[in-house]
Amino acid sequence: MNIAARHHxxxxxxxxxxTPADAAGRVDAxxxxxxLERLCEAQVDSIGLLGSTGTYAYLTREERRRAVAAAVECVxxxxxxxxxxxxxxxxxxxxxxxxAETSGADALLMAPVSYTPLTQNEAFEHYRAVASASALPFCxxxxxxxxxxxxxxxxxxxxxxxxxxxxxxxxxPAGGDIAGELAALRERTDLAIGYSGDxxxxxxxxxxxxxxxxxxxxxxxxxxxxxxxxxxxxxxQEARRLDDLLQPLWNTFKAYGSLRVMYVxxxxxxxxxxxxxxxxxxxxxxxxxxILAAVDSLLSDR
Amino acid sequence: MNIAARHHxxxxxxxxxxTPADAAGRVDAxxxxxxLERLCEAQVDSIGLLGSTGTYAYLTREERRRAVAAAVECVxxxxxxxxxxxxxxxxxxxxxxxxAETSGADALLMAPVSYTPLTQNEAFEHYRAVASASALPFCxxxxxxxxxxxxxxxxxxxxxxxxxxxxxxxxxPAGGDIAGELAALRERTDLAIGYSGDxxxxxxxxxxxxxxxxxxxxxxxxxxxxxxxxxxxxxxQEARRLDDLLQPLWNTFKAYGSLRVMYVxxxxxxxxxxxxxxxxxxxxxxxxxxILAAVDSLLSDR
Numbered sequence: 001m002n003i004a005a006r007h008h009x010x011x012x013x014x015x016x017x018x019t020p021a022d023a024a025g026r027v028d029a030x031x032x033x034x035x036l037e038r039l040c041e042a043q044v045d046s047i048g049l050l051g052s053t054g055t056y057a058y059l060t061r062e063e064r065r066r067a068v069a070a071a072v073e074c075v076x077x078x079x080x081x082x083x084x085x086x087x088x089x090x091x092x093x094x095x096x097x098x099x100a101e102t103s104g105a106d107a108l109l110m111a112p113v114s115y116t117p118l119t120q121n122e123a124f125e126h127y128r129a130v131a132s133a134s135a136l137p138f139c140x141x142x143x144x145x146x147x148x149x150x151x152x153x154x155x156x157x158x159x160x161x162x163x164x165x166x167x168x169x170x171x172x173p174a175g176g177d178i179a180g181e182l183a184a185l186r187e188r189t190d191l192a193i194g195y196s197g198d199x200x201x202x203x204x205x206x207x208x209x210x211x212x213x214x215x216x217x218x219x220x221x222x223x224x225x226x227x228x229x230x231x232x233x234x235x236x237q238e239a240r241r242l243d244d245l246l247q248p249l250w251n252t253f254k255a256y257g258s259l260r261v262m263y264v265x266x267x268x269x270x271x272x273x274x275x276x277x278x279x280x281x282x283x284x285x286x287x288x289x290x291i292l293a294a295v296d297s298l299l300s301d302r
Numbered sequence: 303m304n305i306a307a308r309h310h311x312x313x314x315x316x317x318x319x320x321t322p323a324d325a326a327g328r329v330d331a332x333x334x335x336x337x338l339e340r341l342c343e344a345q346v347d348s349i350g351l352l353g354s355t356g357t358y359a360y361l362t363r364e365e366r367r368r369a370v371a372a373a374v375e376c377v378x379x380x381x382x383x384x385x386x387x388x389x390x391x392x393x394x395x396x397x398x399x400x401x402a403e404t405s406g407a408d409a410l411l412m413a414p415v416s417y418t419p420l421t422q423n424e425a426f427e428h429y430r431a432v433a434s435a436s437a438l439p440f441c442x443x444x445x446x447x448x449x450x451x452x453x454x455x456x457x458x459x460x461x462x463x464x465x466x467x468x469x470x471x472x473x474x475p476a477g478g479d480i481a482g483e484l485a486a487l488r489e490r491t492d493l494a495i496g497y498s499g500d501x502x503x504x505x506x507x508x509x510x511x512x513x514x515x516x517x518x519x520x521x522x523x524x525x526x527x528x529x530x531x532x533x534x535x536x537x538x539q540e541a542r543r544l545d546d547l548l549q550p551l552w553n554t555f556k557a558y559g560s561l562r563v564m565y566v567x568x569x570x571x572x573x574x575x576x577x578x579x580x581x582x583x584x585x586x587x588x589x590x591x592x593i594l595a596a597v598d599s600l601l602s603d604r
Contacts (some may be wrong), residue, residue: 023393024393025391025393052418057390057417058390058391088359088360089327089360089580090581091325091327114581115360116354116448116559116578116582117447118581121583122581123581125580125583126580126581145419146417276418278392278428279392279416279420279427280418280424281421281427
């Protein structure tokens with residue numbers, strides 16, 4: 001397999017939408033489809049369904065199956081659909097991977113969710129069991145902000161040898177040296193390397209990351225696509241100018257958590273009224289005003 | 303209510319047994335009852351069912367209900383039964399609290415389990431919803447090693463004003479100043495203050511903690527009761543001597559995690575063959591030998 005084929009669909013700007021649901025955790029398939037239709041129209045490079053922003057951790061197996069079915073029906077092959085299958089138990093994650101494949105997902109994504117902290121080898125065996133449960137290309141979801149699991153480079157190298165594991169979704173490096181990290185990862189693995197943390201997208205793409213997994217892109221794809229495409233084309237100055245326009249929004253991501261901000265924007269865009277799953281709470285009026293001010297220019301030409 | 307009544311049943315040595323289950327997560331009620339019978343015979347001060355060591359996070363609502371029902375039937379009021387009701391979603395934790403009360407639990411315990419990190423206020427509202435769903439006395443489970451949530455003193459103070467919240471289970475303070483922390487907490491709350499982290503039990507009880515929540519006590523109650531009772535009686539020298547005998551075991555707790563060590567001991571004691579829930583893996587032969595050597599003297603007069 002050549003590198004391009006191996007990296008499909010883990011390249012470019014991947015959009016991670018919310019999964020709107022009611023207070024009891026029942027997925028609102030209609031609003032979800034509305035969000036997905038916008039992403040297809042914008043021609044994002046892939047859709048990350050049931051990622052952290054898609055609140056996968058808070059949804060039952062049945063609701064996750066409903067979300068995937070609705071997404072497959074809506075997207076209809078126009079954009080590759082990457083589906084999050086993380087779960088605390090290995091057998092549950094295996095079931096979710098099989099469900100996603102059966103329902104028509106194009107690829108899988110999984111974070112090493114844990115309660116009792118996992119060893120490196122436990123994480124490896126967990127990934128091996130879940131990745132081998134389906135034939136779909138698989139992305140390792142390195143998300144220490146929610147899982148508190150730290151991947152060693154040796155673990156990523158071992159994982160890269162599993163036949164379906166093709167990609168890793170990395171957090172922005174603490175020291176900011178994305179180029180150095182990319183070089184180190186490429187020396188040890190042939191994984192497609194993507195990043196998340198929207199405020200770092202411009203520098204990650206300029207540094208040559210294969211993909212970027214974007215929260216804002218799941219709701220407002222155009223500004224993120226513009227940054228991703230100018231950055232990928234090496235137009236650093238223009239990419240940074242576009243990113244600068246979003247700095248006030250990135251400040252709210254850092255202050256309130258991007259997930260909570262997305263629920264405010266969902267309503268502000270007139271797309272739906274969903275709230276985050278409790279115990280997460282809707283943001284207060286002051287935070288909402290700050291967010292709306294930060295995106296004022298974006299909403300006016302949505 | 304006077305302080306003693308307010309602190310019941312959150313005082314003395316509370317034993318946290320495993321919840322033996324098969325690979326599919328079905329609770330082995332017979333082995334569980336065997337473990338609980340040993341705790342009743344040893345006259346532990348309370349039993350912490352479905353704590354972290356009881357793998358609550360890995361069990362379904364139905365299996366947790368089965369475990370509580372089996373425990374209530376076995377214990378039959380001989381020892382107060384504290385039941386863990388933590389869940390990622392507030393509505394699920396509310397259901398678990400109601401289930402536990404209906405099944406005959408004496409008290410509840412809950413950690414602020416999260417995926418998306420919670421704010422202090424989100425944790426407060428989560429506790430308020432769950433604590434008010436039952437009339438049972440409630441212990442706040444401060445377990446940053448698994449939840450990665452940090453309780454501020456202001457949050458603990460707010461929680462202590464909720465009518466059923468009576469106690470907090472604290473991790474050992476990073477700096478080691480248990481007496482200082484107890485004084486600070488007592489200035490701000492009237493909660494019964496207990497600790498966990500078995501290697502710190504002797505110093506926590508000598509410092510005047512109201513309770514200690516013990517992992518080893520769930521499987522080998524006698525040595526932990528001996529330490530707790532000599533320490534509570536102020537016999538510092540004897541308490542420390544008894545604790546010193548367990549130092550090799552505490553080293554294995556720190557190296558492998560106490561939960562994994564408990565599964566080795568369960569089998570070594572001839573009490574059952576359960577394994578930890580995957581992705582957690584059984585320890586290898588070398589670790590098992592180290593653990594067995596560490597408890598050799600304890601097992602010979604179990």
